[in-house]
Amino acid sequence: MKYDIRYKPAFATIFLTLQPGEQIFAEAGAMASMSGKVAMDTGFFGGLIPGLLKAFLGGESLFLNEFTNKTQSPQEIVLTQSSMGDIVQTQLNGGSLCLQPGAYIAHTKGIKVDLQWAGFASWFSGEGLFKLKLSGNGMIFFGAYGGLSEKNVTDSFVVDSGHLVAYEPGIKLNVGLSGSMMGSLTSGEGFVNKLEGSGKIYLQSRSMGGLVKFLKPKL
Amino acid sequence: MKLELLHQPDSAVAKVLLDPQEEILAEAGAMVAMSSSIDVSTTLRKGKGGGVLGGLKRMVAGESLFISVFRSGGSAAELYLSPTLMGDILPYTLSGTELVIQSTSYLASTPGVQIDLGFTGFKSLFSGESLFWLTANGSGLALLNAFGSVYEIDVDGEYVVDTGHIVAFERTLDYSISKANKSWAGAFFSGEGFVCHFKGKGKVFCQTHNPGSFGRMVGGKLPPR
Numbered sequence: 508m509k510y511d512i513r514y515k516p517a518f519a520t521i522f523l524t525l526q527p528g529e530q531i532f533a534e535a536g537a538m539a540s541m542s543g544k545v546a547m548d549t550g551f552f553g554g555l556i557p558g559l560l561k562a563f564l565g566g567e568s569l570f571l572n573e574f575t576n577k578t579q580s581p582q583e584i585v586l587t588q589s590s591m592g593d594i595v596q597t598q599l600n601g602g603s604l605c606l607q608p609g610a611y612i613a614h615t616k617g618i619k620v621d622l623q624w625a626g627f628a629s630w631f632s633g634e635g636l637f638k639l640k641l642s643g644n645g646m647i648f649f650g651a652y653g654g655l656s657e658k659n660v661t662d663s664f665v666v667d668s669g670h671l672v673a674y675e676p677g678i679k680l681n682v683g684l685s686g687s688m689m690g691s692l693t694s695g696e697g698f699v700n701k702l703e704g705s706g707k708i709y710l711q712s713r714s715m716g717g718l719v720k721f722l723k724p725k726l
Numbered sequence: 727m728k729l730e731l732l733h734q735p736d737s738a739v740a741k742v743l744l745d746p747q748e749e750i751l752a753e754a755g756a757m758v759a760m761s762s763s764i765d766v767s768t769t770l771r772k773g774k775g776g777g778v779l780g781g782l783k784r785m786v787a788g789e790s791l792f793i794s795v796f797r798s799g800g801s802a803a804e805l806y807l808s809p810t811l812m813g814d815i816l817p818y819t820l821s822g823t824e825l826v827i828q829s830t831s832y833l834a835s836t837p838g839v840q841i842d843l844g845f846t847g848f849k850s851l852f853s854g855e856s857l858f859w860l861t862a863n864g865s866g867l868a869l870l871n872a873f874g875s876v877y878e879i880d881v882d883g884e885y886v887v888d889t890g891h892i893v894a895f896e897r898t899l900d901y902s903i904s905k906a907n908k909s910w911a912g913a914f915f916s917g918e919g920f921v922c923h924f925k926g927k928g929k930v931f932c933q934t935h936n937p938g939s940f941g942r943m944v945g946g947k948l949p950p951r
Contacts, residue, residue, distance in 0.1 A: 513875075518934045520875070536936075539934065540879065540887040540888065540891055541886050543924075585934075587934050589939040589940050590940060591935060716947075718944060726948060
């Protein structure tokens with residue numbers, strides 16, 4: 508499958524070419540435009556029950572769209588995200604990657620999407636009750652609000668809540684305060700993710716929570 | 727008239743240099759700065775027909791457009807125009823081909839371009855979305871703005887665009903609104919809602935981001951007013 512991520516980093520958008528028989532799965536609403544010959548179907552995200560859980564508790568869409576090229580010639584499709592910011596493609600070769608709510612955009616065949624319980628602590632810190640775990644062999648696309656930074660964590664690392672986009676499953680997430688209770692309240696950092704273990708993580712340079720917090724008193 | 731586009735693509739602004747006694751029309755509110763010698767007047771454009779009731783209905787539906795006319799006096803003048811949202815500006819030169827513009831994408835036009843409201847090609851089907859459409863005819867320049875970047879598709883055959891991603895399209899194309907999915911349930915749940923099917927030959931200008939879905943994402947997290 509050929510792809511090109513254009514208008515990086517502020518307005519990153521995925522331009523995909525589907526070869527005959529090829530398929531891409533994408534988050535509901537991600538399709539901006541496509542050739543009229545691409546077939547589209549709608550299914551549940553990760554099956555009906557996990558899909559329901561995800562919709563009601565995880566705050567994301569219950570549905571996943573499937574785009575297939577059933578013709579004999581290459582067809583184009585353009586996928587994007589709701590927020591402004593960068594998009595990254597990664598190839599999974601038997602490994603897996605966990606995505607925070609809102610980051611997922613699309614994946615190819617061969618990738619399995621699981622919904623996993625992230626815990627109340629995660630929800631409390633604004634990271635959602637569930638996380639998506641993608642594993643298998645194939646490509647995945649995910650996006651951020653702002654720029655995306657990739658980092659290798661080897662022992663432990665602290666990330667402000669709302670800035671973590673994706674992480675490898677070798678990393679365990681704990682929610683904590685950035686300092687003492689009083690210090691956390693006054694420093695403006697509030698809750699943070701305390702990561703332990705080793706693996707790759709992706710950070711976003713802005714947070715939707717930050718934008719919302721900025722806008723709230725201005726309404 | 728001379729046009730310069732600055733700060734593309736994320737924060738595009740149009741710098742317009744007017745010769746003496748020249749005019750440019752722009753969406754009201756688009757003016758960032760201008761020479762003090764420029765004379766400004768504002769007109770309200772409404773769709774044609776429908777009488778008083780039709781006019782009222784359009785006003786309620788938000789289907790009216792305040793257009794400001796900027797006129798230079800005896801000397802050359804300068805004017806800066808920008809849209810509200812982050813994104814690019816696209817200059818489009820009209821010469822005979824009619825252009826259909828998504829109303830929030832209209833930024834400005836030269837006097838030779840006739841802007842009309844009330845293009846009802848597929849208005850009624852955009853349920854829930856307060857989109858309406860303008861048509862541009864004549865000859866001259868139209869400035870369009872996008873949420874995000876603009877990409878141009880040279881349609882030759884069939885092409886599908888999510889309605890929230892359309893900036894403008896040439897009327898040489900046949901268009902029809904349809905569900906993105908074959909089934910109604912699929913169309914409702916797919917998140918794509920209605921899409922526009924274009925057929926034939928012509929250009930479609932798409933924006934990389936959908937203002938509606940960005941608004942819903944942020945708005946959904948804000949307390950009700």
